[in-house]
Amino acid sequence: MANDVTPVLTASDFGSDQDVRWCPGCGDYSILAQMKKVMPQLGVARENVVFISGIGCSSRFPYYMNTYGMHSIHGRAPAIATGLKCVRPDLQVWVVTGDGDGLSIGGNHFLHLMRRNVDLKILLFNNRIYGLTKGQYSPTSPLGKLNKSAPMGVIDNPLNPLSVAIGCEATFVARSIDVNIKHLGEVLKRAAEHKGTAFVEIYQNCNIFNDGAFEYATSKDSKLDTTVELEHGKPLIFGKNKNKGIRLNGTEPEVVELGKGISEDDLLFHDEKAPEATHAYLLSRMRHPEFPEPIGVFRAVDQPKYDVELNKQVAAAREKKGSGDLDALFNSGETWTVS
Amino acid sequence: MSTTIEQVPTSTKQTTKIPSATIRFAGDSGDGMQITGDQFTRTTALIGNDIATFPDYPAEIRAPKGTLAGVSAFQVHFSSEDIFTPGDQLDALVVMNPAALKTNLGDLRKGGILICNSDGFEKKDLELAGETENPLNSQVLEDQYQLFKVPMTKIVETALKDLKAAGMSTKEVDRCKNFFALGLVYWLYGRDMDATLRFLQTKFGNKPQIIEANTKALQAGWNYGETTDAFVSNYKIDPAKLTPGKYRDINGNTAMAWGLMTAAKLSDKELFLGSYPITPASDILHELAKFKHMGVRTFQAEDEIAAITSAIGASYGGHMSITTSSGPGIALKGEAIGLAMMLEIPLLIINIQRGGPSTGLPTKTEQADLFQAILGRNGECPLPVIAAHGPGDCFYVALEAWRISTRFMVPVIVLSDGYIANGSEPWLIPEMKNLKKIPIKHAPEQTDGSKFLPYKRDEYLSRPWAIPGTKGLMHRIGGLEKQDVTGNVNYEPDNHQHMTNTRAQKVENVALEIGPQEVEGPETGDVLVLSWGGTYGACRTAVELMISQGHKVAHAHLRWVNPFPKNLGEVLKRYKKVLIPELNMGQLRTLIRAKYLVDAQGLNKVKGRPFAIAELTTAIKELLPK
Numbered sequence: 001m002a003n004d005v006t007p008v009l010t011a012s013d014f015g016s017d018q019d020v021r022w023c024p025g026c027g028d029y030s031i032l033a034q035m036k037k038v039m040p041q042l043g044v045a046r047e048n049v050v051f052i053s054g055i056g057c058s059s060r061f062p063y064y065m066n067t068y069g070m071h072s073i074h075g076r077a078p079a080i081a082t083g084l085k086c087v088r089p090d091l092q093v094w095v096v097t098g099d100g101d102g103l104s105i106g107g108n109h110f111l112h113l114m115r116r117n118v119d120l121k122i123l124l125f126n127n128r129i130y131g132l133t134k135g136q137y138s139p140t141s142p143l144g145k146l147n148k149s150a151p152m153g154v155i156d157n158p159l160n161p162l163s164v165a166i167g168c169e170a171t172f173v174a175r176s177i178d179v180n181i182k183h184l185g186e187v188l189k190r191a192a193e194h195k196g197t198a199f200v201e202i203y204q205n206c207n208i209f210n211d212g213a214f215e216y217a218t219s220k221d222s223k224l225d226t227t228v229e230l231e232h233g234k235p236l237i238f239g240k241n242k243n244k245g246i247r248l249n250g251t252e253p254e255v256v257e258l259g260k261g262i263s264e265d266d267l268l269f270h271d272e273k274a275p276e277a278t279h280a281y282l283l284s285r286m287r288h289p290e291f292p293e294p295i296g297v298f299r300a301v302d303q304p305k306y307d308v309e310l311n312k313q314v315a316a317a318r319e320k321k322g323s324g325d326l327d328a329l330f331n332s333g334e335t336w337t338v339s
Numbered sequence: 340m341s342t343t344i345e346q347v348p349t350s351t352k353q354t355t356k357i358p359s360a361t362i363r364f365a366g367d368s369g370d371g372m373q374i375t376g377d378q379f380t381r382t383t384a385l386i387g388n389d390i391a392t393f394p395d396y397p398a399e400i401r402a403p404k405g406t407l408a409g410v411s412a413f414q415v416h417f418s419s420e421d422i423f424t425p426g427d428q429l430d431a432l433v434v435m436n437p438a439a440l441k442t443n444l445g446d447l448r449k450g451g452i453l454i455c456n457s458d459g460f461e462k463k464d465l466e467l468a469g470e471t472e473n474p475l476n477s478q479v480l481e482d483q484y485q486l487f488k489v490p491m492t493k494i495v496e497t498a499l500k501d502l503k504a505a506g507m508s509t510k511e512v513d514r515c516k517n518f519f520a521l522g523l524v525y526w527l528y529g530r531d532m533d534a535t536l537r538f539l540q541t542k543f544g545n546k547p548q549i550i551e552a553n554t555k556a557l558q559a560g561w562n563y564g565e566t567t568d569a570f571v572s573n574y575k576i577d578p579a580k581l582t583p584g585k586y587r588d589i590n591g592n593t594a595m596a597w598g599l600m601t602a603a604k605l606s607d608k609e610l611f612l613g614s615y616p617i618t619p620a621s622d623i624l625h626e627l628a629k630f631k632h633m634g635v636r637t638f639q640a641e642d643e644i645a646a647i648t649s650a651i652g653a654s655y656g657g658h659m660s661i662t663t664s665s666g667p668g669i670a671l672k673g674e675a676i677g678l679a680m681m682l683e684i685p686l687l688i689i690n691i692q693r694g695g696p697s698t699g700l701p702t703k704t705e706q707a708d709l710f711q712a713i714l715g716r717n718g719e720c721p722l723p724v725i726a727a728h729g730p731g732d733c734f735y736v737a738l739e740a741w742r743i744s745t746r747f748m749v750p751v752i753v754l755s756d757g758y759i760a761n762g763s764e765p766w767l768i769p770e771m772k773n774l775k776k777i778p779i780k781h782a783p784e785q786t787d788g789s790k791f792l793p794y795k796r797d798e799y800l801s802r803p804w805a806i807p808g809t810k811g812l813m814h815r816i817g818g819l820e821k822q823d824v825t826g827n828v829n830y831e832p833d834n835h836q837h838m839t840n841t842r843a844q845k846v847e848n849v850a851l852e853i854g855p856q857e858v859e860g861p862e863t864g865d866v867l868v869l870s871w872g873g874t875y876g877a878c879r880t881a882v883e884l885m886i887s888q889g890h891k892v893a894h895a896h897l898r899w900v901n902p903f904p905k906n907l908g909e910v911l912k913r914y915k916k917v918l919i920p921e922l923n924m925g926q927l928r929t930l931i932r933a934k935y936l937v938d939a940q941g942l943n944k945v946k947g948r949p950f951a952i953a954e955l956t957t958a959i960k961e962l963l964p965k
Contacts (some may be wrong), residue, residue: 084653
């Protein structure tokens with residue numbers, strides 16, 4: 001029965017009939033749950049949503065959503081999503097990827113997606129390890145990390161996904177944490193609403209191969225001191241007692257204690273709309289244990305979107321030249337008749 | 340603009356009527372030989388001769404000036420009869436410098452016309468070509484050819500002295516000498532200059548000085564032929580008796596691009612091309628990029644993998660999707676071709692083959708990617724493969740490939756090659772109303788709550804093309820093995836066997852649509868020449884020649900190289916010997932021998948050049964009964 005009234009959907013309407021097969025205790029469950037919860041709030045019909053993934057544990061995600069979906073090949077989901085969005089700007093397209101899929105084998109596509117600013121959402125589940133291939137180091141594994149493919153420790157300098165994204169002029173950059181469900185839900189919603197490429201790094205725990213990689217940011221005891229929540233227009237304040245802040249010393253951030261002559265006005269204020277990416281980049285460089293790690297929206301600016309511009313060119317060309325006539329094209333230029 | 344046969348300015352000299360000629364312009368890659376050849380081709384096509392061309396240029400954009408590596412050439416074969424190749428031996432050769440002479444003279448027939456720009460044979464030019472003596476002074480050239488030493492640079496300088504006085508640079512004046520050479524050859528073969536004059540107007544409309552200079556150079560060339568005593572006769576070649584209708588000149592890449600746009604129109608689709616620049620395929624991207632107003636979206640991807648995967652995304656979204664490349668790029672696309680095969684979506688993968696492996700001979704032709712097309716993927720991954728046989732055929736190959744791709748929900752590999760892509764021939768202009776529609780169905784929306792079955796198959800074993808945005812059809816697909824019908828991920832042993840068989844059968848079913856293999860020549864006989872792709876013209880000409888000499892020789896040309904036509908095995912057995920000429924080391928031969936257990940013989944060459952007819956006739960004669 002076709003009707004124009006959009007039925008009220010709930011989280012369960014967005015779950016598919018497939019059994020979820022992540023390891024028990026995997027951080028992916030939480031991300032899936034938040035996604036299903038956010039979806040009905042976006043006002044987009046299920047048939048207009050597409051999830052595209054590459055290869056890896058995270059990339060099983062599309063199977064578990066009752067939307068359109070494609071589980072594709074290693075690292076290429078951004079390119080597939082770009083092609084889809086170029087011809088179907090009407091769809092809401094999400095890319096689900098991991099630190100290996102997105103930054104290693106798919107690194108090239110990742111950076112070109114960011115610089116083109118195609119209007120789609122990319123979620124990078126970062127667990128700093130290869131899960132599906134069972135425990136090799138990833139591009140985000142820290143130096144010295146011992147694992148199957150680096151028994152003497154990792155000697156590859158790790159990539160910082162947010163710095164890379166910002167370096168590629170990404171227009172929306174955010175970070176959240178699998179178990180920080182309220183925060184994660186809000187970030188997903190902000191990403192969905194952004195016009196342009198929205199990049200979200202999600203700290204995700206792999207309890208089999210890299211358990212506790214982000215414990216500093218998730219444990220009740222330490223998280224208030226090791227993370228700082230970004231809010232547009234607000235100073236960077238953190239700590240159990242909300243008594244610590246980030247101040248700029250020249251061009252370098254430093255941790256300071258409030259009181260003792262330092263007030264909120266002395267602190268760094270967050271500006272997610274800064275036209276230059278310098279501020280967002282500086283925030284992306286703040287790493288534990290020297291600094292609390294920022295979570296939330298680093299950058300949200302409006303820039304031309306590739307898919308929109310492409311379709312504008314099509315419309316402009318039609319306006320100028322009409323919709324074209326192949327017979328006229330075949331007969332253009334020099335022709336001759338044989339009788 | 341349309342025109343009927345032109346009035347050719349009449350020469351007062353003696354005119355000799357000949358059936359056909361093959362000429363080549365050769366010079367430094369900065370000498371404008373490609374444009375000269377192209378102008379000669381257009382003009383000759385307008386006169387109504389049948390034509391076939393072979394542009395041949397170096398891989399370097401600008402190899403060091405005057406060197407052997409920098410020689411650029413353009414060959415045109417034109418005739419009053421149907422022809423299918425750019426010709427074996429040259430009747431006339433125009434060379435602008437010693438390097439061009441050295442690298443091209445071997446192809447000029449004894450007694451042929453050799454026109455040399457004698458001003459291009461200075462000491463420095465000779466050194467660059469590695470010569471110590473000026474070959475123009477050698478008696479050998481005089482004895483073996485009709486040698487014309489023409490001081491083109493000086494004549495052009497004289498002809499353009501007014502323009503030089505008005506401020507035109509020496510370099511600009513010198514650049515006009517290719518049009519002098521063109522004018523001289525126009526005189527020699529009784530061509531009209533009008534089409535070239537129109538070309539100059541269009542191309543340099545805002546640069547009147549350039550138009551004037553080239554016009555004067557062209558005229559000077561014509562006058563030189565007419566007035567110089569050296570040339571006693573020129574030649575006349577009557578129009579060819581082609582199928583009546585309206586013609587234009589077209590090269591393979593343009594025909595492919597237009598065919599793709601036509602296929603989109605005939606199937607009520609808009610076209611998406613994901614591509615990464617590569618020689619000799621880039622011109623398809625360039626051509627398609629001009630047609631945004633016709634709903635063509637071209638995406639210049641960051642690499643070959645993004646090129647094909649973006650096309651997969653667009654196909655998933657319901658568009659006509661294409662990726663174009665050449666062998667090395669196709670190698671990179673391999674994994675994604677496998678994905679498209681598992682997804683069972685329509686997609687055209689177009690390979691304009693070039694010399695390989697690896698970077699190989701980027702600007703030279705070869706047909707050595709047949710194994711790659713048929714076998715070059717992981718797993719059991721058969722796909723339909725179609726090969727164009729000539730420039731104009733690329734148009735129809737594009738239509739046919741898209742029809743099969745959508746009917747069978749399968750990616751189709753389309754093979755062309757550098758020789759077809761850049762070569763041109765007269766093309767009987769089709770009319771849209773006479774071309775067959777390509778009907779496409781998408782799975783309709785389902786609002787009754789029933790479960791959508793993405794791998795439920797029709798009588799051709801095709802699954803439905805269900806596109807995002809359609810209500811009630813939400814489903815997930817991907818590269819992992821699918822359970823038949825439901826499309827759910829499935830690792831069961833019997834299911835994988837079943838799906839592998841089904842996908843292979845689907846490709847085999849394409850043979851039902853392509854009809855039986857036809858043969859030119861006797862139904863049975865001594866030798867069957869079996870060919871595919873760009874060797875068509877040479878094979879056809881060679882076989883026609885053998886038949887005219889009374890031999891029992893026939894020709895079968897494969898358009899689809901996978902699957903083979905149903906009756907191919909039976910056709911092969913009707914001849915005592917089978918010869919498979921290929922510009923590779925025997926790829927089709929291996930497939931044919933494996934499948935049909937026929938002792939097929941090969942004629943194989945990888946020299947970056949097409950077959951000469953003589954090479955084929957020699958090989959055929961060796962197989963004839965003694």
